Every structure is written in C-alpha cells, then in structure tokens.
Amino acid sequence: MPELPEVEVVRAGLSPAVSGAVITAVEVFDERSLKRHSPLEGAFDALLEGRTILGAGRRGKFLWFPLGDSAGPAGAQALVTHLGMSGQVLLRTPGVEEDGLLRIRLHIEHPVQGEFWVNFVDQRIFGSMAVDRLVPTADGQPGGYFGEVLASGASAASDDSAASAALVPSQVAHIARDPLDPAFDEALFFAALGRKRTGIKRALLDQTLISGIGNIYADEALWAARLHYEHPADRLTRPRMRELLAEVRLVLGKALAEGGTSFDAQYVNVNGASGCFSHSLNAYGQQGKPCPRCGTPLVREAFMNRSSHLCPRCQRRPRAPRATPAPAPPAT
DNA sequence: TAACTAACCTGGGGGC
DNA sequence: TGCCCCCAGGTTAGTT
Known part of the structure; x- marks a missing residue:
C-alpha cells in the first residue's frame, strides 16, 4: 500500500x-x-x-x-x-x-x-x-x-522554472502539505488538529490536515507516541502534538531510508524491487506478537472499515470526558 | 459545517 | 480441483 x-x-x-x-x-x-x-x-x-x-x-x-x-x-x-x-x-x-x-x-x-x-x-x-x-x-x-x-537547480529540466x-x-490543491515538505507549516497543523473533534488516527488519515500518512504509518506513529487511535485530537496538548509529529517524521524518514514497506508484490520501486521496512514494523500487522516495548501481545481492532494495530498496555483507550455537572435546579 | 459511512476495485488465500 | 467468500485500504461522494 x-x-x-x-x-x-x-x-x-x-x-x-x-x-x-x-x-x-x-x-x-x-x-x-x-x-x-x-x-x-x-x-x-x-x-x-x-x-x-x-x-x-x-x-x-x-x-x-x-x-x-x-x-x-x-x-x-x-x-x-x-x-x-x-x-x-x-x-x-x-x-x-x-x-x-x-x-x-x-x-x-x-x-x-x-x-x-x-x-x-x-x-x-x-x-x-x-x-x-x-x-x-x-x-x-x-x-x-x-x-x-x-x-x-542542477536538474536537466531546471531551465524551465x-x-x-x-x-x-488543481486536484491536489486541497491536499495539505506532507510532514517531509520543507514548506510544511507546523503551527498551522497544530491549530487545525486542535480544532478536530475526532479521534487522532482519523485526523492523521485526513489528507486535508496532513498528507502522506496511511494506515500503516498511522499505526506505527501512534504506537511510538503511546497514543490510542481514539484519543480525541482536540484533547492533545501542544507538547504531545509535537511529540506525535516527531514520531510521524521519524517513522516516515526511516521507511524512506529503507525503500518503503512491502508485504507482497503490491509495492515496488520503478525497477520492480521491493522495500525492506516491513521488517522494521513495531505494530502494523504484528497482532499476537509481543509489544517490542513492554511484551504485552499486540492486538488488531476494527477501525473505519479497516484495522488498527496497537499495544493495549502502552496505548490505553482514552477515558470518556468528564460530564459537565448539571446546573442546580432552581430553588423552590 | 463537520463528522462519519459506504462504495469503488480485484487478486490471493482460506474454507468447504 | 473448483467454487465462494472475505480481506486489504486511499479517496471521495453521499449521508447524518
């Protein structure tokens, strides 16, 4: 993929x-x-x-x-x-x-x-x-x-600006910049993330918020940041947002260095060769195997008509927000 | 307006 | 051996 x-x-x-x-x-x-x-x-x-x-x-x-x-x-x-x-x-x-x-x-x-x-x-x-x-x-x-x-400016085509x-x-204009783009605006991303009243994985997969992340690297980055996929995006603090973005960049950069992730013949480079990052995955597709961090068996859960892979111990499901106390009834 | 769901699509694998 | 069903998931139109 x-x-x-x-x-x-x-x-x-x-x-x-x-x-x-x-x-x-x-x-x-x-x-x-x-x-x-x-x-x-x-x-x-x-x-x-x-x-x-x-x-x-x-x-x-x-x-x-x-x-x-x-x-x-x-x-x-x-x-x-x-x-x-x-x-x-x-x-x-x-x-x-x-x-x-x-x-x-x-x-x-x-x-x-x-x-x-x-x-x-x-x-x-x-x-x-x-x-x-x-x-x-x-x-x-x-x-x-x-x-x-x-x-x-050294390309054969660089004469043509x-x-x-x-x-x-035009059909790409609505897509947000990706986190490896030099023009990626972190402040803009953090502000938009803070307005999202949805789970953090859904936000990471939203290409109008941040582009380039799919199911595999979303699971890997969330595992690295110890975040459950349902953690509300708007309840993340700025330091946690920065930490998550750093993990996203780390995972993407490492996968890039290893030539991408290949599980079968579905992904190959322009010469038909497969990448090696599937050997470095910590969470995606690792259900049943021990978490590399704590040893707890990793699990796979249904999510958005697909699957999410996580450690149930490192990535605790968020608690429901505390209910707002009901206003006191008027004195009679 | 934002959040969410379903459909698109097909080769491979498992079950019978 | 052959048939049937399920699975994978990025994008987007449609629905809530």
Missing part, C-alpha cells in the same frame, strides 16, 4: 529518467485508470503526445510531472498520478517484458537515455493518471517536493 515513503521512492526513481524527456506516444489499456482525468481538459493521449516532462513532484501520495510545450490557453499542465492501493510505475525497455495488469503505457524518448516505456500497472484500479491544469499555491511556496536535484514553481495540480 503506497504511502508517502513508497511514493517518494517512486518519484526519486522516475525524476532523473523522465526529466527533459518527450512523450512520443500513449497507450491506454483500461479507461478506468483515467477516472481522475476530466474530459473537459481534452483527450488524455492527445494532451500528452509531443510534450516534454519538466520534472517529478510530489505532495503526500500524489505525484505529478509538469509538462512543457504547447500548454495552450488553459495554461500550465501536469500529468498527475496516484498509485491508490496497488499502483506501480515501472521503467521498461521496449519489447523486453510484459507487465500483467498493465493499464497505461507512455512511450518516452530521452535525449541521453534514449527510448523506454513508463508502464502504469494497477491491480485494484484505485490508482489513476490524469492531465490536470496547474494552479497557484495558496501559500506562494513550491507546490510540492521536487527532490534535492531540482531544488538545487515551471517544474518547481509555486504551482500545484
């Missing part, structure tokens, strides 16, 4: 390969993988063919590739990709091998690396590709994370 670290691994793998390359042809094998593409923008393949890819950006779990040339009256555009639960973006040598469940193929011509394919493979079709217009960001900061290469400009695809 691709979350922020997995998507970032894909972005980092794609960026040097596609930046400065031209899309020469597009093949769509399953129209359902275009569910986020609006026909009002134009035909998906026609919008892409002949366009140059300027770079590879990411906000949370959304990836996008700003496009150069012939933007037309609609202004700057980008190819937006979301991996959903089972999406993969694979770099392939033409004709060498076929990927099962292939939904979309981009034929790419790079001035240095020559011709190759970008295959979008998706088993459950929760993922998608779309061409979307770029709109200005609300805070005037770059739309997302474009990596160290482009940020330092459209790649890293303060623009974001």
Whole structure:
C-alpha cells in the first residue's frame, strides 16, 4: 500500500529518467485508470503526445510531472498520478517484458537515455493518471517536493522554472502539505488538529490536515507516541502534538531510508524491487506478537472499515470526558 | 459545517 | 480441483 515513503521512492526513481524527456506516444489499456482525468481538459493521449516532462513532484501520495510545450490557453499542465492501493510505475525497455495488469503505457524518448516505456500497472484500479491544469499555491511556496536535484537547480529540466514553481495540480490543491515538505507549516497543523473533534488516527488519515500518512504509518506513529487511535485530537496538548509529529517524521524518514514497506508484490520501486521496512514494523500487522516495548501481545481492532494495530498496555483507550455537572435546579 | 459511512476495485488465500 | 467468500485500504461522494 503506497504511502508517502513508497511514493517518494517512486518519484526519486522516475525524476532523473523522465526529466527533459518527450512523450512520443500513449497507450491506454483500461479507461478506468483515467477516472481522475476530466474530459473537459481534452483527450488524455492527445494532451500528452509531443510534450516534454519538466520534472517529478510530489505532495503526500500524489505525484505529478509538469509538462512543457504547447500548454495552450488553459495554461500550465501536469500529468498527475496516484498509485491508490496497488499502483506501480515501472521503467521498461521496449519489447523486453510484459507487465500483467498493465493499464497505461507512455512511450518516452530521452535525449541521453534514449527510448523506454513508463508502464502504469494497477491491480485494484484505485490508482489513476490524469492531465490536470496547474494552479497557484495558496501559500506562494513550491507546490510540492521536487527532490534535492531540482531544488538545487542542477536538474536537466531546471531551465524551465515551471517544474518547481509555486504551482500545484488543481486536484491536489486541497491536499495539505506532507510532514517531509520543507514548506510544511507546523503551527498551522497544530491549530487545525486542535480544532478536530475526532479521534487522532482519523485526523492523521485526513489528507486535508496532513498528507502522506496511511494506515500503516498511522499505526506505527501512534504506537511510538503511546497514543490510542481514539484519543480525541482536540484533547492533545501542544507538547504531545509535537511529540506525535516527531514520531510521524521519524517513522516516515526511516521507511524512506529503507525503500518503503512491502508485504507482497503490491509495492515496488520503478525497477520492480521491493522495500525492506516491513521488517522494521513495531505494530502494523504484528497482532499476537509481543509489544517490542513492554511484551504485552499486540492486538488488531476494527477501525473505519479497516484495522488498527496497537499495544493495549502502552496505548490505553482514552477515558470518556468528564460530564459537565448539571446546573442546580432552581430553588423552590 | 463537520463528522462519519459506504462504495469503488480485484487478486490471493482460506474454507468447504 | 473448483467454487465462494472475505480481506486489504486511499479517496471521495453521499449521508447524518
């Protein structure tokens, strides 16, 4: 299940390969993988063919590739990709091998690396590709994370400032910045969290509050911060919020360093290799095993049509808020 | 307006 | 061996 670290691994793998390359042809094998593409923008393949890819950006779990040339009256555009639960973006040598469940193929011509394919493979079709217009960001900061290469101005596509400009695809604009984004505003996040009258895990999964966190890393961060998933977000003190955010960053950063989490073939990098973070999980999928901290068997509980993994001793269920005393009855 | 729920989707695994 | 059912979960439209 691709979350922020997995998507970032894909972005980092794609960026040097596609930046400065031209899309020469597009093949769509399953129209359902275009569910986020609006026909009002134009035909998906026609919008892409002949366009140059300027770079590879990411906000949370959304990836996008700003496009150069012939933007037309609609202004700057980008190819937006979301991996959903089972999406993969694979770099392939033409004709060498076929990927099962292939939904979309981009034929790419790079001035240095020559011709190759970008295959979008998706088993459950929760993922998608779309061409979307770029709109200005609300805070005037770059739309997302474009990596160290482009940020330092050394990318092959860095001549075109459209790649890293303060623009974001319109369908990504409502998504909050992720905690690894240099422009992530901690004060804004803490204030928004303090207004949420809901459980802390539901808040962490709310991509309009903080993006990039899914079920796996929410469970891991809550275990690390010793917080029960139902702990009311608005009852967290600032120090506890800071502690939780630090654990979120630690978990995401560690997973990123290990190439992401893979349980099966559902998540792979652009070369088809799996990540190693599943060996480092403390809570997610560890039900029945002893808590690495206190030895109490970890449990799995139903939560939001999915599951939550926690230590029943380290992560105590919050007590119900004390009832407000009823006003005294008027004296008679 | 905020919080919450259900639907989308399909390969794999378990039970019979 | 084959069939059926359940499970996984990110996003979003619809409901409360």
